[in-house]
Amino acid sequence: MSPACIIIFLLELYFPASAYVPTQDLSLIDEVTSVTLPVPVGISGTEFVWEWTPHDGRFKKVQLVTAKRSKSSSGAQYSWTKTSEHNIYYTNFDDGGNGTLIIKSKFENAGHYTFKQIQPNSTVLAMFEVFAFKSVPFRWDSVPPGVDVTRACTISRLPESSRLQWKLNGSLSSATKCHYNNTAVIIIQNVDEHSTGNYSCDLLKKETYLRGFYNRLTLKTSTFDSRYTLYRDGANRSEVQLICRSSNRNEMAQWTWHSESSSQSIRIASANRNGPVGISVKGVGQRIRSPVTVYNGHYFPLHISPVVFQDAGIYTCYTDNYVFMSITLITVQVSVEPPGVLAIGDEATLTCTVSGFRERIRLVWLRDDDGTVVTVKEETLSASASNRSLALFISRVDTEQLKWACVVFQESLPSAYFPIEINAEEMQTAFGDPVLVIVACVCLVCLKIFIIALVICLLMKYLPGPVQINPRVDTGVTSAPEEECKGEHSRSGSG
Numbered sequence: 085m086s087p088a089c090i091i092i093f094l095l096e097l098y099f100p101a102s103a104y105v106p107t108q109d110l111s112l113i114d115e116v117t118s119v120t121l122p123v124p125v126g127i128s129g130t131e132f133v134w135e136w137t138p139h140d141g142r143f144k145k146v147q148l149v150t151a152k153r154s155k156s157s158s159g160a161q162y163s164w165t166k167t168s169e170h171n172i173y174y175t176n177f178d179d180g181g182n183g184t185l186i187i188k189s190k191f192e193n194a195g196h197y198t199f200k201q202i203q204p205n206s207t208v209l210a211m212f213e214v215f216a217f218k219s220v221p222f223r224w225d226s227v228p229p230g231v232d233v234t235r236a237c238t239i240s241r242l243p244e245s246s247r248l249q250w251k252l253n254g255s256l257s258s259a260t261k262c263h264y265n266n267t268a269v270i271i272i273q274n275v276d277e278h279s280t281g282n283y284s285c286d287l288l289k290k291e292t293y294l295r296g297f298y299n300r301l302t303l304k305t306s307t308f309d310s311r312y313t314l315y316r317d318g319a320n321r322s323e324v325q326l327i328c329r330s331s332n333r334n335e336m337a338q339w340t341w342h343s344e345s346s347s348q349s350i351r352i353a354s355a356n357r358n359g360p361v362g363i364s365v366k367g368v369g370q371r372i373r374s375p376v377t378v379y380n381g382h383y384f385p386l387h388i389s390p391v392v393f394q395d396a397g398i399y400t401c402y403t404d405n406y407v408f409m410s411i412t413l414i415t416v417q418v419s420v421e422p423p424g425v426l427a428i429g430d431e432a433t434l435t436c437t438v439s440g441f442r443e444r445i446r447l448v449w450l451r452d453d454d455g456t457v458v459t460v461k462e463e464t465l466s467a468s469a470s471n472r473s474l475a476l477f478i479s480r481v482d483t484e485q486l487k488w489a490c491v492v493f494q495e496s497l498p499s500a501y502f503p504i505e506i507n508a509e510e511m512q513t514a515f516g517d518p519v520l521v522i523v524a525c526v527c528l529v530c531l532k533i534f535i536i537a538l539v540i541c542l543l544m545k546y547l548p549g550p551v552q553i554n555p556r557v558d559t560g561v562t563s564a565p566e567e568e569c570k571g572e573h574s575r576s577g578s579g
Contacts, residue, residue: 121197129202130152130203132150132152137195175188176190194240198212199211218238218240219285220496228306228312228329228409230274230327232271232273232274232314233271233279234499235270235299239266248285249285250270254284264457265457271498272301276325281300283301310410315500317502318395321390321391331382335357336354337354338402339386353384359378372386375387396440398413416502418435418436419437420433427508428481428482428483432508435476436473437473438473443467445464445465445499446494447465449476451487451488460476485506486505
């Protein structure tokens with residue numbers, strides 16, 4: 085494990101008003117000095133206890149030590165009884181004078197601390213929260229030009245409305261950055277003179293600086309005997325610098341490439357001292373060039389842009405026919421299936437594919453939930469693994485599952501970070517917004533019901549009903565008696 089710088093500091097300190105002790109701010113800003121938690125003065129209790137709840141969640145609450153205050157002494161003299169629970173006190177803590185607790189400088193010691201009176205009654209007298217920083221690695225040694233550098237800083241618990249931020253010489257760094265598990269990572273690709281300087285990892289709360297630390301990144305003058313690995317995106321027009329730099333003057337230099345599919349190396353560039361740099365048309369073709377046109381005997385860089393997935397392999401720099409250095413280029417490709425624009429609610433599969441490699445690595449899929457990064461799936465691949473990809477099935481894409489990243493880890497540090505965003509939208513129709521469509525459909529249904537009801541009412545009001553024959557029903561017409569009719573006809577006929 086790489087050495088780490090542990091910075092433990094007391095960010096919040098609270099004493100209840102009844103203890104008559106003012107709020108203090110104690111801090112530790114190096115990896116060897118302990119933190120001492122004081123106790124209130126002027127208290128009248130006789131027995132006390134120190135309790136601890138670690139940030140990492142190993143224990144809910146640990147009773148570290150009990151202290152009895154001597155009544156015979158005029159001063160605040162305490163006798164300690166260490167708790168054997170979890171067997172952690174002796175290696176992580178120590179007792180100080182007058183009841184104080186000494187916290188040794190270890191990252192795991194961060195957490196909440198309480199000093200409580202238990203006799204003659206139970207009351208909390210003081211509460212502390214101790215935070216710890218960890219820098220990996222602690223010591224930043226000089227690195228060869230062209231290498232990728234990963235640096236990380238971790239805080240034991242990220243306070244609310246706080247964030248970790250990397251800066252270079254006081255300004256935000258343009259290098260790749262990612263955050264996970266209270267850790268801020270910076271990945272500096274192809275380190276050169278422009279990448280050197282003072283890097284700081286700052287803890288900010290609402291843009292106010294709280295704590296931090298810095299280290300300096302420096303370069304070696306030569307890449308002699310360097311062997312390292314570079315990771316590049318093989319699908320999104322990334323680029324890579326292959327830097328061969330010698331302190332001594334050489335008569336000739338050349339670059340060769342050994343791909344995964346080839347059994348022999350291919351010469352891709354060569355030059356004699358004070359002569360032009362010749363680029364071979366074979367290998368990676370026209371995508372390769374050299375930033376220098378004449379080889380001066382010391383500096384022979386190559387630039388590949390854009391990098392494609394098939395560029396993976398071993399690139400070796402020879403000077404005067406001797407192996408000077410070698411670089412393993414591993415290409416990574418992230419994709420989403422099906423491609424194109426998806427609808428919210430659709431299924432999707434994310435795939436992270438890695439080209440051939442000669443070392444054990446760990447692939448991790450991270451999801452960005454509005455600034456909170458969550459590890460969703462991971463798998464460790466051996467050097468001989470035949471399956472060089474990690475697929476992640478998403479049963480339903482929603483608006484909180486659009487931003488993802490495939491991260492390549494070596495040991496505990498990420499070596500490469502490849503973000504991908506799912507292109508998904510709310511389902512649209514020819515009528516526009518789906519909510520408006522639903523409202524319109526409801527209105528149409530209601531209108532149809534109203535029209536049907538209106539037609540039925542009109543039909544019932546104006547159409548005649550069925551005819552009924554009933555001789556006893558008065559129709560409103562009066563008929564003359566039969567005899568009277570005959571009498572009238574007779575008179576008219578006689579006249």
